[in-house]
Amino acid sequence: MLRRRISTPSHRTGPTECEESQGSVAAGLRQGSERKYFQGFFIRIGARYRRIRKRPKGKPLPQLYAYKSEKLQELEIQANDGLIDLYFGDESHICTEGYVPYGWQFRGEDVYIPSQRGYRLNIFGMIDRNNRYEGFTTDESITAEKVADFLDRLSMIITKDTFVVLDNASIHRGRIFAELRPVWEKRGLFLFFLPPYSPHLNIAETLWRILKGKWIRPADYVSTDSLLYATNRALAALGSELHINFVHAA
Structure with missing residues (x-):
């Protein structure tokens, strides 16, 4: 019974941990694909990834x-x-x-x-x-x-x-x-x-x-x-x- 009590939680948590790990990997892949999608989208509409300039608050006449x-x-x-x-x-x-x-x-x-x-x-x-x-x-x-x-x-x-x-x-x-x-x-x-x-x-x-x-x-x-x-x-x-x-x- 002692062995059964020790081993039972491991059977219950093992698949959960595996599912969580797979979920993390999937989330990372989704984020990477989303990033590439947005990069491609902005490129297709003519946008470019450029340095953000500093400009004065005022504007010339x-x-x-x-x-x-x-x-x-x-x-x-x-x-x-x-x-x-x-x-x-x-x-x-x-x-x-x-x-x-x-x-x-x-x-x-x-x-x-x-x-x-x-x-x-x-x-x-x-x-x-x-x-x-x-x-x-x-x-x-x-x-x-x-x-x-x-x-x-x-x-x-x-x-x-x-x-x-x-x-x-x-x-x-x-x-x-x-x-x-x-x-x-x-x-x-x-x-x-x-x-x-x-x-x-x-x-x-x-x-x-x-x-x-x-x-x-x-x-x-x-x-x-x-x-x-x-x-x-x-x-x-x-x-x-x-x-x-x-x-x-x-």
């Missing part, structure tokens, strides 16, 4: 946006024909907190970025569609005076009319810029301001995204020195070892 977009396209054509140089400028920063959303990891491997506050490397950079890069880095704040000094020195070495595309940040619209623009234009350096709320028109945004998400590795955040080296090396290698295809990376 339609008339201003259309006008600026048309003028920017004209500059792009002139640059493509070699008549002018066209750079896209912007500010960004790298900090020791890290920006690496995803990375390859082996099973059992603990990949992490040390969480630390403190150091921040600020960048002002300009890039064209041929991956020519000009800029500077500093551990101090990026000010209108620093950017104006950089552009002033650039205006003295350019060899053809050069246009720099900028957003409407306050440091680009201050008194020192207003005073120096006539001087720069006499030297052949011109500023082109994007319409408000239009960062997607500035290819420098693509540069910052790839720099932080691809070229700087998790291991580079181990120390401040390694982070500085990796950042400056990547920016220096633009156009020679590192390239961005802005048509596909936008």
Whole structure:
């Protein structure tokens, strides 16, 4: 009777556990087939799986946006024909907190970025569609005076009319810029301001995204020195070892 009492529950629970296991497998297969079905459905109706962009809350005025977009396209054509140089400028920063959303990891491997506050490397950079890069880095704040000094020195070495595309940040619209623009234009350096709320028109945004998400590795955040080296090396290698295809990376 003891054996019968012990064995009876096993006969009752065995099929139940088997049924539950089979149910789990079936549910997993259903989920996989449903996922493939929805993927196929969206593809058939013309949808694509793409990166979700960040956009400002505000929207540009339609008339201003259309006008600026048309003028920017004209500059792009002139640059493509070699008549002018066209750079896209912007500010960004790298900090020791890290920006690496995803990375390859082996099973059992603990990949992490040390969480630390403190150091921040600020960048002002300009890039064209041929991956020519000009800029500077500093551990101090990026000010209108620093950017104006950089552009002033650039205006003295350019060899053809050069246009720099900028957003409407306050440091680009201050008194020192207003005073120096006539001087720069006499030297052949011109500023082109994007319409408000239009960062997607500035290819420098693509540069910052790839720099932080691809070229700087998790291991580079181990120390401040390694982070500085990796950042400056990547920016220096633009156009020679590192390239961005802005048509596909936008």
